[in-house]
Structures are given as structure tokens and as C-alpha cells.
Amino acid sequence: MSQLVSLPNPGNSNRRRFGRFAVAVPVDVVVLRSGVPSTIPGRSVDVGEGGVSAVLAGELQPGEAIGISLQLPFVLEPVQAKAVVRHHGPLRCGIQFIAMSAEQLTALRTWARMAQERSGVPPAPELVPTKDDARKKDGARASHAVPVRRRLPSKHSSDWRPQLRWVLLLAIATIAALGYWWYSGWDQTSGVNATSGVPQRAVQVPGTVMQQHLLHRVDPEYPADAEKARLEGVVIVSASIAPDGAVKSVSPISGHPLLARAAVDAVRWWRFQPYQLEGQAVPVETTIEIDFQLPK
Numbered sequence: 001m002s003q004l005v006s007l008p009n010p011g012n013s014n015r016r017r018f019g020r021f022a023v024a025v026p027v028d029v030v031v032l033r034s035g036v037p038s039t040i041p042g043r044s045v046d047v048g049e050g051g052v053s054a055v056l057a058g059e060l061q062p063g064e065a066i067g068i069s070l071q072l073p074f075v076l077e078p079v080q081a082k083a084v085v086r087h088h089g090p091l092r093c094g095i096q097f098i099a100m101s102a103e104q105l106t107a108l109r110t111w112a113r114m115a116q117e118r119s120g121v122p123p124a125p126e127l128v129p130t131k132d133d134a135r136k137k138d139g140a141r142a143s144h145a146v147p148v149r150r151r152l153p154s155k156h157s158s159d160w161r162p163q164l165r166w167v168l169l170l171a172i173a174t175i176a177a178l179g180y181w182w183y184s185g186w187d188q189t190s191g192v193n194a195t196s197g198v199p200q201r202a203v204q205v206p207g208t209v210m211q212q213h214l215l216h217r218v219d220p221e222y223p224a225d226a227e228k229a230r231l232e233g234v235v236i237v238s239a240s241i242a243p244d245g246a247v248k249s250v251s252p253i254s255g256h257p258l259l260a261r262a263a264v265d266a267v268r269w270w271r272f273q274p275y276q277l278e279g280q281a282v283p284v285e286t287t288i289e290i291d292f293q294l295p296k
Contacts, residue, residue, distance in 0.1 A: 006099045020046035020053070021115040023073065027054045028246075029095075030067040039246040041269070042093075044070055049112050051083065051096040057269050060085045060093055068095060072111050079104050202240065202283040205275060210286045213273040215245065220266035220290060226258040227294065235263040235290045243281035245272040253287065263290045 022045070029040040042056035052070065060066065062085050069080045081100035085093060100108070235255030240248045250267045252260035267288055274281035 019112075019116075020048035021112065022046045023115070025071055025073065027052065027056070028069045029054075029056060029058075029060070030069075031060065031064060037244060039242055039244050041246060045092055047072065047112075049097075049109055051086070051094065053092050053094055056093050057271075060088050062087055065098075066095070068097075072108070074114070075107050075111055077104070077107070079108050200243070200282055202285045203275065203277055205284045205286045207287045207289060210241070210272060210275070210284065210288075213245070213275060214270065215273055216269075216271035218266045218269040220262040220292075222292065222294075223258045223262050226256065226262075226292070229258075230294060231256050231259060232292055232294055233259060235259045235292065237263050237267055237288050237290070239267055239270075239286055239288055241272055241275070241284040241286065243274055243283055245274045247271070248283075259290075259292045262292075263288075266290070 025044050025047075027042040027044050029042065030037050031040065032038075038058075040056050040058035040060070042054045042058075045053040045055060047053075047070065052068070064085045066083050066085060067080065068083045069078045071078045079100070081097045081104070083095050083097050086096050087094040233255060236253040237250050237260070238253050239250050242248050247268050247270050250264045252264055254260075255263065267290075272284075275284045276282070
């Protein structure tokens, strides 16, 4: 197992140590509640080397220790880290990375540099500084006022070497991450038996049975194009449910594509009571039917 690398802690500073880049990718947060790991799905707003802002389908408390996993573009393996909740508001949650493997830290840094080069703009601005910070900054400008010319990239530049360098670094980091396995706390949330290390086989459970275990339901929004075309009908989707009751994946089986897309977007936010077999929570494969009917 790779050794975890502790990341710098900004303490009570109101500035981020690293910039952020706007990117919307799936996020899974694992938190221990009464000694039982629970997975909260969500979606990122921005990501940086020091942490992530995300919209989550559950509540967290500032200072709460969590595990987080997110799949960044062009990175083969999900970036997984130990983290802490810095703030939680009605629209987004601020999460700071505390520790991750050296391989995944390299992959994250490489992705951040590539994101900056591809966007052509600097990272997202830091948090608003205090008045003391502003006075110090103004004093520094007065004593060291040196004109700086920023060199803008040419539209016709053919220098591909910097991009190739980061692509090679990213490839090396992601290949190294293939041999990395997350600490044992992640085993339970990924359908792995923590005592034996053997993946648990998903149990096939009828949709009518899983409906009795449904704790949280999100109704699908009727697509405007489907409503305009007067499309109706039943959509059947296949859902994979983790031992903690979170929906891990959804795929359509039958139904009109417009309606199926809306059904998949809704079901991925559902939450079920853990399905137990012989006293142990197990992963489940099931089907869900959603009937789309226009108002009469």
C-alpha cells in the first residue's frame, strides 16, 4: 500500500494556499455515522490541489473528517483523499484535502497545471483578504512598484513541448496509481468485504422489494421536448446500489431516450435502506420502473 502524504494545512488563514479550477465531475463523500460508513453523492463546482467545492445530496458538519473520491477529466483513476469539511452552506460544501497517496497527489498537481494551460487563464481567485492583508499589499506595491509586461500566447504558436511534457507526467502518474489501493475504510463503501478483502457479489433483488426500502426519492423532471411531443410511457432502468444504500450507477433498459435520460438523472439521487443478507449489508442489482404521464 502506498504511503499517504500529508498536505499543507492553512490553519485559520482566510486565503487558500492553492487556486481552484471550475470543473463539474461526480463526487462521492464517505463519512462515518455511529461507526457505520455512509456515502453521500454530489458534484464538484471547482477543484484545486488543496481541496474542492461541491454540491452534495446530504448534510455535513464543519470540522467533520471524511473520505472523498472524484473522477477528474483525463485522469484514469479516481482521486481519493482523506479530507475535512471547512464549511457547509445551503448551496455548496467546502472541503480541504488532508492526505492522499504520493501517486495521486502527483496526478492531481499535473491535472491542475494542465487545466491552467488549457484554459489560458489563472486559477480561480483566492478568498477575500482582510484589511490588514490589503494594507500590506498596498505597502508592497508602493515600495516595489515595477512595471510588468505579461507575455500573451500567440494564436499561431506551434510549441507543443509543454503540453507533451504534462501529458507524459500525467500518464506516468496514472499508471503508478493503478497499483494503489485505498485504505480499508473504503472497502466497505466499494462492495468489498473488509475482513477477507474479497469483493461482495451483488444480490439480484426485484424492484418491488427495493421500493419498500426506499428512503429518499427524487421525482424526474418531465423533459420539455418530450412534453412538447406529447411523449408518455414507462421507463425501466437498471440500478446498482451500494451496501450503505447509495445508488452507485444507473443505466436505461427500455423507454424513449428523452424520458430515459430524465429517469436516470433522478434515480441516481435516490437513497435506500441497506439491504441485508444473513445480517450483513450487501450490494444490490435491481430494476426500477418510472411511469411518465402528462396531465390530462
